[in-house]
Amino acid sequence: MTVVSWDLNLAFGASPGGGGQGQGRGQGQAQGQAQGGGGGGRGGGSNVLSERFLANATFAALYQSELDRLTQELYTSGLAQNVLDSWTQTLEEGASDLVSSDVVSSEASSVAQYFDE
Structure with missing residues (x-):
């Protein structure tokens, strides 16, 4: 049996309402989140926890390091x-x-477009 993940529109920053559409992964998304922007997810709104986390230089550097690694x-x-x-x-x-x-x-093809920045 093979399990195929499906309906990943939110995982790749694109939602029917346009929350994070076009951002994709990587630098642009991280910067958008750091500035309190959308980054995808439900409604594309800001996230207080994420904003506080990324406002700390040590944590922001750790986040960026892991983002680069991944x-x-x-x-x-x-x-x-x-x-x-x-x-x-x-x-x-x-x-x-x-x-x-x-x-x-x-x-x-829609999913693959997010693989390239």
């Missing part, structure tokens, strides 16, 4: 693209009676 580990390395390709293939091969290949391809 960006390298997940995106620069190609891991995220490999996982997306695998899930796309799984859907195309095993769920073609439930969802068309065009839809799978379109949705995969």
Whole structure:
């Protein structure tokens, strides 16, 4: 059995209401959150805890360090693209009676756009 994660629009900063749409991951999102901006999530509003955390220079540096590490580990390395390709293939091969290949391809492309800043 393969479990395929689905409906990740909020995880990639895009919501039907446009909360964080177009921000993607990385520097822009971190800066938006540090300045009290949206960064995605429900409604794209600010988060007091996040603002306080990032206002502290030590914590902000730690956050940026981890963001850089994860960006390298997940995106620069190609891991995220490999996982997306695998899930796309799984859907195309095993769920073609439930969802068309065009839809799978379109949705995969929508997700993949956030892999590149």
